[in-house]
Amino acid sequence: MxxxxxxxxxxxxxxxxxxxxRKKFNTNxxxxxxxxxxxxxxPIDTDDLGExxxxxxxxxxxxxxGILGRDLIKMIQKIDG
Known part of the structure; x- marks a missing residue:
């Protein structure tokens, strides 16, 4: 692979x-x-989403x-401070 x-x-x-x-990790x-x-x-297990x-x-x-990738990155950066 x-x-x-x-x-x-x-x-x-x-x-x-x-x-x-996607097949290897079997998650969405x-x-x-x-x-x-x-x-x-x-990739994460949906059972672990609580964290x-x-x-x-x-x-x-x-x-x-959906949203643009750059907008998602801005959201993540805002959370990370």
Whole structure:
């Protein structure tokens, strides 16, 4: 399995995780962390969600519409202070 790939963001700021990665981790929940020079995406078990803060839920927060990646990063940075 390839462990690195270059993905182009859509015009809406979305990226697609390769199908092999999605199958390997068998989850649709991911922890996203903005580091100084990179974005870290970590698959998580839904049983462990209690220890994480949901910053954006499209259905809850935006009438089911997604947001741009840069806007999500701003939200994460605001939480991290």
């Amino acid at each position: 390839t462990t690195k790939t270059i993905q182009k963001a859509t015009s809406r700021g979305q990226i697609t995780l390769p199908v092999a990665w 929940q991911f922890l996203m962390e903005a580091e100084e020079s990179f974005l870290k995406i970590v 994480y803060e949901v910053v954006f839920d499209a259905a809850r927060d935006n009438d089911g519409k």
